[in-house]
Amino acid sequence: MNINRPIKIVSTGFYLPKAISSEELERKHKLPKGWSERYSGVKNRHHVTFESNGYMGARAIESALDNSKLNLSDIDLIISAGATFDYPLPNQSSVTKSELKDGLKFNIPTIDIDTTCLSFVTSLEIASKMIDNHQYKNIIIVASEIGSKGINPNNSETLTLFGDAAAAIILSYDENGDSSFIKGAMKTYSEGVYHTVIKGGGNKYFFKDYSYDQELHSFAMNGKKLLKLAKKELKLFTNEFFEDLEYTMEDVDVIIPHQTSKIGMSLFKKTYNLKDDKVMSNLSEHGNCIAASIPLLIHQSIENKKIKRGDLCLLLGTSAGFSIGASLFRY
């Protein structure tokens, strides 16, 4: 049973901070030349210098608006989808909105949705269910992520893997077109809850009681356990995802996977026996940009004409927690 909601991605946009090549990073951290590409699959990534989550997010939204026929006044909701933030309070979306040109003029509601790396995938599902052509006609989803600050320089794998980026899409009601949102789903496998974690900085290890420590306040990953769990569950997840649909994995025209890592991506292709030209990737040029990877890749794939109107597109990824999630739509 397909439920087609008449929802259309009308435009996309992005912002990238300054690029850092792997050569530069390897030199700086005394890693062997070529280490990054060989192990994490990343040739280049972007790291913030002066930028904040709010700054990058606002620029990405403005670029999506510029690429559309809409003005900020047409937008009924701004969703900030992501795991990193400028301040513990207020929520990121309200900070991002305040940094928009004309952001103070319109009292657009602002909501944060966090399913770590899957935040954009989840937000697309939620936004598609909120759009009703009445109260909510046009929704912006923006993912603006700064992973570079929380990287442990002693961990070469994560050091070379993560990049910063922001990307935004505008989603609209479109009853007369062929575009539609078909299905979103997610599963959280709690045995993997701490396979990826930033321990310090919340209530559990509160700043007052735990001063800054590279290990405690950086992203930590148990890659082996993570891969084992993903290996066990990925196929089961997609089997169940397509079970009640009239489509199969083979019907999908374009797959936009989360850009986890070189090894994660190759597991992914092996699991589904996928041809390279169906699976989009920007890992080598941008690294893993947390929740911003997928919308940035959507933007680039549209620009490069890899995604065309009418294409059946599958977003699919994993996230800390540990979750697997997917969204299926016709572009």
Next chain:
Amino acid sequence: MNINRPIKIVSTGFYLPKAISSEELERKHKLPKGWSERYSGVKNRHHVTFESNGYMGARAIESALDNSKLNLSDIDLIISAGATFDYPLPNQSSVTKSELKDGLKFNIPTIDIDTTCLSFVTSLEIASKMIDNHQYKNIIIVASEIGSKGINPNNSETLTLFGDAAAAIILSYDENGDSSFIKGAMKTYSEGVYHTVIKGGGNKYFFKDYSYDQELHSFAMNGKKLLKLAKKELKLFTNEFFEDLEYTMEDVDVIIPHQTSKIGMSLFKKTYNLKDDKVMSNLSEHGNCIAASIPLLIHQSIENKKIKRGDLCLLLGTSAGFSIGASLFRY
């Protein structure tokens, strides 16, 4: 035009840590006796000792399940609604789920929604739109907040105002009953984006570069500006909220406002010229529990028979960012 979605709050639950009376707090911080009640309107609040956001949230969910005919296996989605968290990563909902009895048995999806104090109000709207009697039949929304750690002891107002609490509700599809979700809405007034803020602990003042400082890492509020903005916008907001509905503010049986502060609550009642018996409050016994205030108050009002089946209920509040939000439902 009323859009009634056949959604029912089937049960509620809560968890409270140890109580701290105002007398005790005043003695500890050398405040005059009676200061707290006089200025913040709070006689008693609860502060965590050993508890985490995840622990309290899991206990609140279990209590809501115990008060229902449902088991965890019947739940299709867990939404964690709130502004405070155990870890920067993974998201709070996945941490909370992992601490549930049987939390590892079922791969229920977990989503965080953050609109600071309005997180529960927003989540109720989103959950009501996701419930489709197919993929999503029963959704748990849990708000588990620890504000006590981020309080600046030099600021007597916030010191005496905030309490910790967790509350959960179970929302189900219910086509044959009279319960329904009618409308949710929110507006973000960006001129007030930093009227309430915790500056330190995100990317803007990253831990690595800014070590713990009471002022930087605590909740700060510009009460005067906040009140002025709320005064200007509250009435306009509700006028617009009811504009396209067949109900008016007078038709509402029970109002559950966010428990901001004594002065905030009295502004609220004055703005709408409300009778005391229509407006629920638990400020004096629990303080401001951020996003947990409203669901805790819903739970208590149902227990005390102040909310009865068929009642038209309005959730209404303000949040950091600065936003005003509301949700209208028939219980």
